Amino acid sequence: MVLVVSTGEVYGAAREPRPRRETDPVAPCSPYAASKAGAELAGLEAWHRTGLRVIVARSFAHTGPGQDTRFVVPAFAERLRFAKRVQAPVVKVGNLEAGAGVSPRARRGGRVRAALVKGQPGETYNVASGQAVSLEEYSFGWPT
Numbered sequence: 001m002v003l004v005v006s007t008g009e010v011y012g013a014a015r016e017p018r019p020r021r022e023t024d025p026v027a028p029c030s031p032y033a034a035s036k037a038g039a040e041l042a043g044l045e046a047w048h049r050t051g052l053r054v055i056v057a058r059s060f061a062h063t064g065p066g067q068d069t070r071f072v073v074p075a076f077a078e079r080l081r082f083a084k085r086v087q088a089p090v091v092k093v094g095n096l097e098a099g100a101g102v103s104p105r106a107r108r109g110g111r112v113r114a115a116l117v118k119g120q121p122g123e124t125y126n127v128a129s130g131q132a133v134s135l136e137e138y139s140f141g142w143p144t
Contacts, residue, residue, distance in 0.1 A: 003116050009028065022124045044124075048105045055116060055124075058124060
């Protein structure tokens with residue numbers, strides 16, 4: 001069995017605010033997303049031609065301990081830690097209402113395992129929470 005770990009970025013920019021479906025067309029908007037779409041295509045072509053058991057898991061936004069501060073949630077946490085250290089009276093954060101299906105990394109791992117164990121070869125599975133969560137909800141609404 002081969003698991004192709006892809007990304008929800010293969011769908012490109014959202015035209016409407018709804019969860020993505022595996023049947024939605026892909027329209028990658030970056031070299032990274034295009035490379036993942038290419039890996040999906042290569043894996044599924046191997047399945048079609050040789051019968052090699054291939055499953056595609058499209059992972060969406062996730063976060064957790066140890067994630068690089070180039071990502072939004074750890075960058076935000078780093079900014080808050082710094083503000084606390086220097087006793088800043090205000091922390092500029094920008095728009096916290098933006099919705100993204102950010103989910104804890106631990107939950108993502110379970111979803112990927114489920115796709116691998118229960119999934120059917122030749123199929124693609126979205127690995128996401130299935131609901132939009134604003135950065136404000138994620139940062140302040142979930143226990144730390």
